[in-house]
Amino acid sequence: MSNTQVLNGRSLQLLKTLIERYISxxxxxxxxALAKDSDLNLSPATIRNVMADLEDLGLVHSPHTSxxxxxxxxxxxxxxxxxxxxxxxxxxxxxxxxxxxxLSEDAHDAIGVASRLLxxxxxxxxxxxxxxxxxxxxxxxxxxxxxxxxxxVIFVTNEQEVHNKIIHTSRVFSAAELQQAANxxxxxxxxxxxxxxxxxxxxxLQDDQERMxxxxxxxxxxxxxxxxxxxxxxxxxxxxxxMAQLAFQQDREKDDYVLxxxxxxxxxSELSNMERLKSLFxxxxxxxxVIHLLDQCMKADGVQIFIGEESGYRAFDHCSLVTSxxxxxxxxxxxxxxxxxxxMAYEKIIPFVDVTAKLLGAALNPKSTTPL
Amino acid sequence: MSNTQVLNGRSLQLLKTLIERYISxxxxxxxxALAKDSDLNLSPATIRNVMADLEDLGLVHSPHTSxxxxxxxxxxxxxxxxxxxxxxxxxxxxxxxxxxxxLSEDAHDAIGVASRLLxxxxxxxxxxxxxxxxxxxxxxxxxxxxxxxxxxVIFVTNEQEVHNKIIHTSRVFSAAELQQAANxxxxxxxxxxxxxxxxxxxxxLQDDQERMxxxxxxxxxxxxxxxxxxxxxxxxxxxxxxMAQLAFQQDREKDDYVLxxxxxxxxxSELSNMERLKSLFxxxxxxxxVIHLLDQCMKADGVQIFIGEESGYRAFDHCSLVTSxxxxxxxxxxxxxxxxxxxMAYEKIIPFVDVTAKLLGAALNPKSTTPL
DNA sequence: TTTAGCACTCCATTAGATCGAGTGCCAGAG
DNA sequence: CTCTGGCACTCGATCTAATGGAGTGCTAAA
Numbered sequence: 001m002s003n004t005q006v007l008n009g010r011s012l013q014l015l016k017t018l019i020e021r022y023i024s025x026x027x028x029x030x031x032x033a034l035a036k037d038s039d040l041n042l043s044p045a046t047i048r049n050v051m052a053d054l055e056d057l058g059l060v061h062s063p064h065t066s067x068x069x070x071x072x073x074x075x076x077x078x079x080x081x082x083x084x085x086x087x088x089x090x091x092x093x094x095x096x097x098x099x100x101x102x103l104s105e106d107a108h109d110a111i112g113v114a115s116r117l118l119x120x121x122x123x124x125x126x127x128x129x130x131x132x133x134x135x136x137x138x139x140x141x142x143x144x145x146x147x148x149x150x151x152x153v154i155f156v157t158n159e160q161e162v163h164n165k166i167i168h169t170s171r172v173f174s175a176a177e178l179q180q181a182a183n184x185x186x187x188x189x190x191x192x193x194x195x196x197x198x199x200x201x202x203x204x205l206q207d208d209q210e211r212m213x214x215x216x217x218x219x220x221x222x223x224x225x226x227x228x229x230x231x232x233x234x235x236x237x238x239x240x241x242x243m244a245q246l247a248f249q250q251d252r253e254k255d256d257y258v259l260x261x262x263x264x265x266x267x268x269s270e271l272s273n274m275e276r277l278k279s280l281f282x283x284x285x286x287x288x289x290v291i292h293l294l295d296q297c298m299k300a301d302g303v304q305i306f307i308g309e310e311s312g313y314r315a316f317d318h319c320s321l322v323t324s325x326x327x328x329x330x331x332x333x334x335x336x337x338x339x340x341x342x343x344m345a346y347e348k349i350i351p352f353v354d355v356t357a358k359l360l361g362a363a364l365n366p367k368s369t370t371p372l
Numbered sequence: 373m374s375n376t377q378v379l380n381g382r383s384l385q386l387l388k389t390l391i392e393r394y395i396s397x398x399x400x401x402x403x404x405a406l407a408k409d410s411d412l413n414l415s416p417a418t419i420r421n422v423m424a425d426l427e428d429l430g431l432v433h434s435p436h437t438s439x440x441x442x443x444x445x446x447x448x449x450x451x452x453x454x455x456x457x458x459x460x461x462x463x464x465x466x467x468x469x470x471x472x473x474x475l476s477e478d479a480h481d482a483i484g485v486a487s488r489l490l491x492x493x494x495x496x497x498x499x500x501x502x503x504x505x506x507x508x509x510x511x512x513x514x515x516x517x518x519x520x521x522x523x524x525v526i527f528v529t530n531e532q533e534v535h536n537k538i539i540h541t542s543r544v545f546s547a548a549e550l551q552q553a554a555n556x557x558x559x560x561x562x563x564x565x566x567x568x569x570x571x572x573x574x575x576x577l578q579d580d581q582e583r584m585x586x587x588x589x590x591x592x593x594x595x596x597x598x599x600x601x602x603x604x605x606x607x608x609x610x611x612x613x614x615m616a617q618l619a620f621q622q623d624r625e626k627d628d629y630v631l632x633x634x635x636x637x638x639x640x641s642e643l644s645n646m647e648r649l650k651s652l653f654x655x656x657x658x659x660x661x662v663i664h665l666l667d668q669c670m671k672a673d674g675v676q677i678f679i680g681e682e683s684g685y686r687a688f689d690h691c692s693l694v695t696s697x698x699x700x701x702x703x704x705x706x707x708x709x710x711x712x713x714x715x716m717a718y719e720k721i722i723p724f725v726d727v728t729a730k731l732l733g734a735a736l737n738p739k740s741t742t743p744l
Numbered sequence: 745t746t747t748a749g750c751a752c753t754c755c756a757t758t759a760g761a762t763c764g765a766g767t768g769c770c771a772g773a774g
Numbered sequence: 775c776t777c778t779g780g781c782a783c784t785c786g787a788t789c790t791a792a793t794g795g796a797g798t799g800c801t802a803a804a
Contacts, residue, residue, distance in 0.1 A: 400766090402765065402766050402767085403766070403767080404765085404766080416766090417768095417769095420766090420767065420768075420769095421768095423767090424767090424768080434766090434767080437766080437767065437768090438764090438765060438766045438767055439765080439766070439767090440765085440766065440767090
């Protein structure tokens with residue numbers, strides 16, 4: 001009984017050839033074809049025995065009695081984890097990537113270009129998340145008074161990106177007050193990450209709260225102590241901090257990723273089922289599911305792959321997602337990848353995604369971050 | 373021979389019932405069904421004769437010998453132009469529209485809401501163009517120095533919208549210079565439409581050019597004359613104007629319209645053909661074709677309809693587009709509409725689009741435009 | 745352990761048969 | 775002249791049966 005020694009080199013090699021064949025043809029692979037494709041000189045009958053074993057292990061699957069074999073998700077998994085021989089990126093593609101990304105104006109532009117290149121060169125869908133805010137540094141903040149107690153907050157980050165948001169204030173502020181507040185915030189928080197600013201601002205407010213409580217308790221000693229640590233915060237500064245708090249509080253950006261080339265997915269037969277296609281596209285426009293998936297990929301750095309149902313999202317059941325995180329200054333700030341049918345040319349896509357991530361990271365690198 | 377008097381009331385009424393029936397069923401309508409549906413008490417045979425006439429006129433069409441009749445594009449056109457009895461908007465929908473739009477924060481928000489409501493309430497795709505720049509007024513402009521001779525331009529418009537753009541300058545400007553330039557521009561151009569600003573700025577530059585030429589020709593007299601009209605422009609102002617020119621020069625916004633609910637279109641059988649669907653979605657993501665189409669709708673005010681091939685874009689061959697322009701202060705500034713299969717319930721969609729346009733206009737109205 | 749042979753299964757394709765919806769046309773009624 | 779009933783005909787849709795081929799599983803022998 002071969003069960004003790006099932007996953008020997010030979011069966012693995014056969015699995016590999018089977019998957020390669022299936023990826024290129026899209027047809028279930030029969031024992032005869034496999035016998036010819038593999039270098040091992042085996043008869044179809046032998047191959048059939050091996051296939052039976054692989055089927056027992058859940059690595060391949062027969063759509064029906066007299067069809068060949070098709071890889072299962074576990075089969076693909078084993079394949080990409082240990083059987084795959086990655087093909088180096090074609091130099092043509094490398095050139096295109098390099099040119100496209102090095103010419104980009106600002107972060108958003110670079111991300112758009114990356115997404116477009118991913119989708120065009122792979123003929124699948126390309127996706128790139130926006131850099132997460134923990135790693136984005138504040139360069140400059142500005143306030144502008146609007147009508148009805150509303151203030152427009154504009155801030156520029158280290159990636160030359162401009163963000164803006166409208167906040168509601170408790171009273172009307174004069175232009176001078178706003179200017180002063182901005183000056184104050186710029187002097188203290190410029191250069192720190194958005195997330196750090198958010199935390200620091202919260203702390204300031206808490207400290208102030210405490211101080212107030214203490215003062216109202218007329219415990220002069222404690223108030224003195226609290227004040228000792230840092231300079232007294234005057235009314236203007238407090239307003240500034242409050243505004244900053246409103247400005248930086250968690251607003252999961254509406255635009256969390258850039259997706260392009262979705263339409264490429266409509267060409268694949270495994271997605272020609274309208275229901276599947278619809279739920280996939282709905283997932284794309286609802287975004288949150290996709291965001292969650294991509295967030296997971298950000299944790300592990302390097303290339304990450306979800307095959308078929310592995311993602312846990314029904315909409316992605318017949319898709320695979322190949323991602324890689326990209327970094328700025330050795331810190332992971334985002335993820336990019338390719339979405340396509342489970343049957344995709346992993347050996348090409350993996351290095352492709354890998355390189356794109358590296359080049360995008362390089363393009364975003366604050367090479368030119370001269371302070372304001 | 374009935375050819376002389378073909379389009380009498382009876383045949384028109386039959387055409388109307390046929391189209392209504394076809395719109396609700398999606399099946400070719402036979403003479404028997406039509407005989408029952410219409411109030412005229414006619415035998416199927418008579419109906420068949422009428423149908424033959426309508427077919428000669430190109431208003432209906434038979435998919436094959438023994439099928440019923442289906443309206444052609446001309447049939448639909450006649451129907452919507454003169455046969456249609458519009459149904460008043462359901463009050464439930466009206467309420468939803470009203471609530472959704474009146475709560476919107478800023479222009480972009482309102483547009484997003486409008487698009488979403490259009491798609492959700494019609495179960496088709498909703499589209500809304502951004503207001504065109506001729507009607508958007510500048511409220512405030514600001515410059516921020518970036519690295520490498522780049523300057524970030526931020527401007528706020530009357531719709532509480534913030535736009536930003538990076539321009540490349542010929543030399544590095546100090547923060548003070550930029551501040552001064554912004555002050556200058558704000559004092560002159562604030563409150564004028566973006567388009568007007570663009571034109572005025574161009575004129576300034578031309579005038580200056582002339583003055584320079586004249587001066588270099590040492591024709592003091594002419595120079596004097598040129599100078600007489602307006603105060604001398606100093607170096608700083610010139611820089612400011614040049615920067616403004618860069619900032620406002622035609623950049624057809626990347627984001628010219630907001631489209632939602634595309635996935636609703638995947639449910640319609642007439643779009644279940646993957647090729648059609650793909651080319652339609654490609655048109656959506658390429659945008660320019662759609663923009664051009666919508667621009668056409670902006671010329672005529674009121675509801676505008678493109679049925680099937682009428683649009684001239686192959687991708688829209690099996691779709692209809694019902695649009696209406698929307699206005700702020702009695703000026704048409706944009707278009708909104710619904711995209712669906714040619715077989716759609718025009719009698720409901722038309723008033724729906726009409727009302728949505730009016731409500732969006734109202735929501736965008738500068739009710740709250742207190743100056744800065 | 746591998747291989748050849750054989751019976752068997754199942755899909756895909758084709759062809760034929762049948763049914764029903766609907767048309768076109770004609771001849772007769774109003 | 776208009777409308778209607780009747781009839782032959784067309785065509786799609788659906789079902790059945792037949793056929794071929796690809797591929798398997800099992801067994802027995804090398």
